[in-house]
Amino acid sequence: MHGFANPARFLRIARWLMPLCMGAGFVVAFGALGWGLFFGPAERLQGETVRIVYLHVPAAWLGMAGWMGIAAASFMELVWRHPLAGIAARACAVPGAVFTAVCLITGSLWGRPAWGTWWVWDGRLTSMLVLLFLYFGWMALSQASEASDGGRNRAPAIFGLVGAVNIPIIHYSVIWWNSQHQAPSITVGKSAMAGAFLWPLLLAMLGFTLLFAGCVLARMRAILANQQAEARLRRKALGAAY
């Protein structure tokens, strides 16, 4: 754990891990999308619209995983003050928000032909929209705290942990409450989804997860490099002043 907290060691790992994640993610994700789109079957009731699942479900998973990443990094930030924890949290925000938005948009494009409506205010859809707004709020707060408390990240870390309460609410919304959205098809060790849909979906989830990891690593390298550049320039400016 402490090994990863060392920026130099992190860079040494990220330098080969980031392109690996991105390359493998590309091949797997787009292979799975092609499989589902062109070779997968249509669904008994939904017909061709079911193919949206190969984008919608990975996007939903990564939208939630992004916030889980922010929460985990925030926890490390608050307890152990790892130098990379705040950077990791900030790196998760944009990819997580993008996937949450993709989940909402593809869901809307799926809901119109399948349910007969673009949007309803049921528990699942509302809590997912709340997640998107949480991302926006978190990004604004983290930017503000970077400017004001010198990147100590206390306020965004607390926000990241409190906001994590929304994740189980999203997941259980379709179980606790009557909702327009159906219950989960894939639960631990069981699937209500035929293999012809399940396998390309699992592959797409793996591929998009790798892509997500690659993007987070690239964001971390970017944030770290910017911090190092600024520290260097500040030191130089000080040196010139004396």
Added chain:
Amino acid sequence: MREALDAWTFVAAAYAVGIGATLAMTLWSLLSMQRAEKRRDDARKR
């Protein structure tokens, strides 16, 4: 009366949005990383 929409229109729109957003995000992450690391290396050199 039953609604009859062309499913492929919605599938195509969803894929355009999903793939477009993923590619844009990946590209932006890579470019901003390259820019930042170049900035750091320049700061070290000077």
Added chain:
Amino acid sequence: MQESAENMAQTERMAKGTVQGTIKAKHQRLVLLVIALVVLIGAALLAAWALRNQASYFYVPAEIQAHPPESGRAVRLGGMVAKGSLKTEADGVTIAFAVEDGKARVPVRFKGIVPSLFVEGSGVVAEGHMGAGGVFEADNLLAKHDENYVPREMKDMTREQAEKVMRETTR
């Protein structure tokens, strides 16, 4: 010489003390944070439990029959379209069917375009109000999909056949 050795020992003791101090502070932060998280999650679960009726998107037939909403108030009714209940009335556009949840049945009337997934034995959410004679007058119908995903080629097979195919393809 001796003095500097003493100084060194002292700084070492001090360093040890601060290391222990930071470890203790870390433990304190960890415990505090875990307690805060447990309280927070408990509060959220309580809120979700308290909201379980208010946050529901629709009423099921049993709830509608137990506490009928005053006629005219806009409500949503959700459940399964009862098998064999779907009928088109004489005018050709009004349909009548029953929504059931295993405990109760509510008759529904609707005039308009139904979504393509609206079929008997599948889920539906009807937006509308209770009319005269206990018939739910729907202004809008939304189809509800269930969690089962079955390929189209399997739709005419019997359950056993489909399960056999699924077993073979998923292996």
